[in-house]
Amino acid sequence: MPSVSSVPPSAPSSRDRVVAALRTAGCVFAEDEAEMILAAARTPAETAAMVERRVAGLPLELVVGWAEFRGLRISVAPGVFVPRRRTEFLVEQALRQAPGAAVVVDLCCGSGAVGAALAAALGRVELHAADIDPAAVRCARGNVAAVGGQVHQGDLFEALPGTLRGRVGILAANVPYVPSDEIGLLPQEARDHEPLVALDGGTDGLDVLRRVAAEAPHWLAPGGCVLVETSRHQAPMAVETIERYGLTARLAVSQELYAHVVTGVRP
Structure with a gap:
């Protein structure tokens, strides 16, 4: 298995792959959403799972578990209205x-x-x-x-x-x-x-x-x-x-x- 340092410079980064997947799924703000997912995920496997849920149509706030509201990080959960x-x-x-x-x-x-x-x-x-x-x-x-x-x-x-x-x-x-x-x-x-x-x-x-x-x-x-x-x-x-x-x-x-x-x- 090649090390991270041996990956050719032209290989897409994890962020690029996430952005591409979200953009293909029709997410208008793919770059911003990718940043939120990458910040929330603790492992590459968790990143992949979050991207999969988002691509399947789960609201971003439920994917990462929170929504921003007047500068506060508000926890949200499945089946709960997401603050607008x-x-x-x-x-x-x-x-x-x-x-x-x-x-x-x-x-x-x-x-x-x-x-x-x-x-x-x-x-x-x-x-x-x-x-x-x-x-x-x-x-x-x-x-x-x-x-x-x-x-x-x-x-x-x-x-x-x-x-x-x-x-x-x-x-x-x-x-x-x-x-x-x-x-x-x-x-x-x-x-x-x-x-x-x-x-x-x-x-x-x-x-x-x-x-x-x-x-x-x-x-x-x-x-x-x-x-x-x-x-x-x-x-x-x-x-x-x-x-x-x-x-x-x-x-x-x-x-x-x-x-x-x-x-x-x-x-």
Whole structure:
């Protein structure tokens, strides 16, 4: 067997082979993905296995086991919603609205990325996260514990301790908002590898948002805010829904991230 030093200079490097395999599979950012895989893999065999999983269509974040979110490395796992970069805009809006929040709730938390990012930015806060999906709760526990938070399992507000009523400064609810009949139009990575409960928002995509809006005023502190992500065409109805329950609503849009966030503030 030839040693590494005896390999001809023209032989492709491990990185080149990884990039070529990813590019052939249609990965648009093959070079960046190759760097992440090579950094995560501990052995050549592990590199090969990771490349094989990525080529087969597994999302990159699940291949390497983490996703970057507002500068944090958030652990992710199979069957758990992968945090999107556009959701960083929701965090930014929450910090803008309530920079002094002392109690934070991350509802429909998935991996717990939003709660972890808020706690990291705010400093010493009481952080609670909740999700109905056991896989999400298991994943979130590691991410949220790292910033001193707690994770609860259950259906929306039913999961939360009753002692939080009337005390929440930021209620971040990244609810599912894809209309049921549009699930099939999502990218294959989402359709095949993320839980339906984290994607399906009902007939018009707003079923879960309505439930959150109806209960949020009972949990918010005076001046506290609830924030939800929505789509461009759903935004007007989302604003109307938030206002229906006595909150002052505003819509914020990021053209760069193609993100739409509705904030409702308790008077």
